Structures are given as structure tokens and as C-alpha cells.
Amino acid sequence: MPDALDATPYDALLLLSFGGPEGPDDVVPFLENVTRGRGIPKERLKEVGQHYFLFGGVSPINDQNRALLAALRKDFAEHGLDLPVYWGNRNWAPYLTDTLRDMVRDGRRRILVLATSAYASYSGCRQYRENLAEALATLEQEGLEPPRVDKLRHYFNHPGFVEPMTDGVIEALADLPEDVRDGAHLAFTTHSIPTSAADTSGPVEQHGDGGAYVRQHLDVARLIADAVRERTGVDHPWQLVYQSRSGAPHIPWLEPDICDHLQECHAAGVPAVVMAPIGFVSDHMEVKYDLDTEARAKAEELGLPVRRSATVGADPRFAAAIRDLVVERAAVARGQDVTPCALGTLGPSHHVCPVGCCPARQARPAAAGADSPYA
Template identity: 60%
Template sequence: MTDALLLVSFGGPEKPDDVVPFLENVTRGRGIPRERLVEVGQHYFQFGGKSPINDQCRALKAAIEADFAARGVSLPVYWGNRNWDPYLADTLRQMRADGITSAACLFTSAYASYSGCRQYRENLAAAVAEVGEGAPELRRLPHYFNRPGFLEPFVDHTVAALAELPAGSRLEFVTHSIPTAMNDAAGPNGGAYVAEHLDAAGVIAAGVGERIGRPVEWELVYCSRSGPPSQPWLEPDVNDHLETLAKDGVPGVAVLPIGFVSDHMEVIYDLDTEAKATAEQVDLPFRRVPTPGVDPRFVTMVRELVTEAEPVVLGTIGPRWGDCPAGCCANLRGPQPALCGKD
């Protein structure tokens, strides 16, 4: 039984004074070099000290509420963040006060990895411990990277982007880089972060090819690397790759941020600002494809995750679990309490 839907997101600063404390929350104990933090702070300040992510969560929450109301799903929707106000513990206290005893969680993160999955589960465990007695019981909705409601908006918007680019342009699928060791530990058997992205990208590329009547070339590249240079992270970086493509005479690129569900700071800075500038420098026609955001198909997918009997998925991997199997996405710094999983 479920009394509520809980949107679990990353959080972001809303004004300049929030930026440094937000970055401290995100990077506490993560060993990110100081120069990187100063640089990322500048990305936020350049946008007035405000990340778009909280407004995007408010918009998604409102769209889900409207859809639930229209479809007779009488579940209240709550929202809490890992790293900024509204914090998960505050939301759980509100839910308890409202008489909610159980909730299904939707993470605004679509793929397996410590950063994108288990860290959310650890933060939920910490928030439940902080709230104490009477905190709602939480379960997690299935991973959705291979659901039509997540993939189809990318197909549509990519077809539109290609129509504005020279013939023969390619698809650059972009996701957040992570340490290679984190990918090696992702999912129950390792490597799930990259494998899930490749599966999703393959479905989108095939869908686009079908729509435009010819196969399109594509690859998966990475943005937003942090960490010390000595630590290997997934490569190539999108900027380096755009330079390679220009040298190879590729006529243009559609850039699809498939690692993200909304156009938050990584998208508007790392892609729309930095990667776009790189493309201009090397004279490579560039279009950035929107993320699902509040696309009605994505909102419908959320309702289906809550109410469905039979999961519908695309690609080769097959339906994924909600609550994770034991050993999934290990915390490489050592085990921590986590909810929504066998360990």
C-alpha cells in the first residue's frame, strides 16, 4: 500500500548566498579539489546564483498532481532534496504530520550508479533516522531509463534538431561523467551506468533513424567531470569530442543530455554554454536537444510506474527493479545504511 508519491531530487541553490553552502553540502567528504569548487561556483554565479533545478521539480510536481487528478489517482505528491531546501527530512516530517504512513519514491535520476542511486538511498536512510518514530515507510519505483515515456521525447526533439542541422549530422549522447571505479561498481554486477546509457541511446538513435528514413551515427560522451586529475573518470569529454568531430569533417551535431531528466545547471552551463562555445570555436553546427522535463509522456510514465501491472520497456536490458538487489552500486568508501534495497 502506498499513501503518497515522494519526488526525491538533488536540490540546487536559489540565490547567490546559497551557492557556497550548497556546494559544501554536495561535496562534503567527496575529495573534490578546491579549484573545481571555485569554478563550479562561478557557473552558478553566472546564472545569478540560482539553479533551475528546484523550479523544474516544482513544475514536475504540479504536472504530476494535475495528471493524477485528471486520471483519478488520489495520491498526494511530496518533494524533498538531498542537498538543498526542501530537505528530505523536512518533507518526511510534513508527511508524518499529514498522516502519511508509506510512500513510493521517484528519484529524478534515471540510471544506476552510486551517485545516481545508492547515494539517494543513503540520504533517505539518514533522513528517516533523523525524523525518527512515525516516518513514512519508503519504497522506490522502478528505474525508468528504458521506459518509452523517458525515451520518446528525446526522439521527437532530436528529429526536430536534425531538421535544423546539415545533412549527415550526428548524435552526441551526453551524460554526467563519473569515476571509472564507480561505473565498475554500478548495478548488481558492475558496469550498469554505461550499459544502461548505451541501451537508452541505441533505442533513441534507432527511433530517430526510423523517423528520418536513414541510419544516424552516434556515440556516448561525458560532461561535468570533477575529482582530481589523477583519478580516472569516464571519457571522452564532450568538448574534446566535438573538436575531434570537427577535425573529421562531421557536418554538425545534435547533443542529447540523456543523463538528465530536466535542463538543470549541468545542461545550461556544461552544454548550452561551454560545449556550445567549443562547437562555435571549431565551426561545428550545434543543436542541444531538450530533456523530458514536464513532457506529458514523461508525466504519464510516472503515473504508470505507480499504478502499472505490466511494465513496458524498450531496448535490450529488460525491466528494472524498484528496491535494489543486495550489493547494487556499492559505496566505494564503505557500507552505509540505505533504504529501498536489500542492503
């Protein structure tokens, strides 16, 4: 048996994700959850949900989270980390509040949270923390004592996240026809967000043009491009591009869009493109539809050879990275000195989100941060 790893003071890990429909009848109720409070008519939601209906009304994300859960439990057991792993979603079953209620009834009092979003942004971090605060308030209203929750730091530059994506890019390049392979460009893709949200992402001192969100993605893209050059001997041009925009046309969002970028590459005589979705943990709907369906259709229309590299998903190296982050955060909670593992130029992210980090348009309570009402 391996030597036991120490997770104290934590007694559970919560995998916190977005959630997705698991059948045609789930699509509109799921979208109503996602857009709650925005007053979007049901008919419009049916239109928005068409890309889910193309896949039988099933988002891949829940099965991918089940695979990640299994990978985490396997890795923890093999390495002597005695920490149960639970799973809750923001927008579909298993719902976050229900999972936290189960955890409290199981006697869990100090919980670590792993969000399936690797980067700093309102939608990728603080909104998860707001959902946690809302769920904890619900438990309190039900007469249950809320547990203490802490969120694992951003893991965008952990080797266990970067290295599987690097392998994926190299495999995608190798799958291109030999006559266009060396000239292929790398399009590193992530979810577009409003420029105002990007500019205020991360701690206050990192706010500015693109904020931490853009800087973190650029650092990961550079890491992967450099590793590809070192391993293949070919220096592929690259660019950070965006996808999955969903906002009103008059509100500025991060650009260029992946489909516009493919058109620009074709016009410039680029022989091929590898799309690398570095902004996503798994091959969920934004990857399967926006890249594998929509962007691929644009490339076929242009006659431009494209390949899409894999996300980390349930890669054992990613599970090992989460184990490393759990042990690291537990040591910090015990007051021990640690040397966090991080690649690139930005260094490891903060363990506790500071006040003013990734602010919301309207102030709401957020757990697992310096401003948490549940410290």
C-alpha cells in the same frame, strides 16, 4: 470522472531531487552541502560556483521540479490516481528530512519515492537511498515513527522517458542548416562518473566493464538513434559521450568528454553535431552550463554547427510514465502479477535494489532496498 487507479498500499509519492541554489547568497552554502565531509576550502567553492554566478546564482533545477510536481499532480487528478505528491531535495530547500517530517505529521505511512535520476549508479541511486536512510534515522531520533519507503524502479527505458527525447533529437536536427542536417552526428551525453563506480553499477551480476550505467545509456542511445532513422529515413552516426567531470585528475573517469568529442568530430570532417543529454531528466545546470555554455563555445571556436536537444522535463508523457510506474509498483506491493513497460534489449529494472547494487566506497545504511534497515 475516470475510473480510480489503485495506489494502495501507498499513501504518498515523494519527488526526491538534488536541489540547487536560488540566489547568489545560496551558492557557497549549497556547494558546502554537496561536498560535505571532503574538507574543500570556501575559496575553492567560490571558484567552483562561478558557473552558477553566470546565471545569477540560480540553478534551474528547483523551478523544473516545481513544473514536474505540477505535471504529476495534474496527470494524477485527470486519471483518477488519488495520491498526494511531495517534494524534497538532498542538498537544498526543501530538504528531504524536512519533507519526510511533514509527511509523517500528515499521517503518511507508506511512501513511494521518485528520484530524478533514471539510471543505475552510486550517485544516481544508492546515494539517494543513503540520504533516505539518514533522514529516517533523524526522524527516529526525534521520536517520530519512520514511514516505510520504496523507490520506483529505474525508468531509463520507459516509453514516456525515451519518446520525448526522440522528439527532441528530431527537432534539433530539423533546426540545423539543410546542407549539414543529413550528415550530422548524434552525441548522446550523460554525467561522467569514475570508472570504478561505473563498473560496479547495478546488481552484482551486471558488474564489469562500465556496469549497468554504461549499458543502460547505450541501450537508450540505440533506441533513439533507431527511432530517428525510422522517422527521418536518415541513419545518423552516434556515440555515447560524457560531461561534467568533477573528480581529481589522477582518478579515471568515463570518457570521451563532450568537448573532446566535438574536436574529434571537427577533425574528422563531421558537418554538424546534435548533443542529446539523455542522462538528465531536466535542463538543469549540467545542461545549461556544460552543454549550452561550455560545449557550445567549443563548437563555435571550431566552426562546427551544433544543436542541443531537449530533456524530458515536465513533458506530459513523462508524467504519464510516472503514473504507470506508481500503479505498477503498487500492484507488486499487493502481490499481483504485472507486466512492466520497457523498451530496448535490457528489459525492466528491478523493483527492489538487491544487496551489492551500486556499492559505496564506505558502507552506509541505505533505505528502499533489500539491505534496508527500515524494511
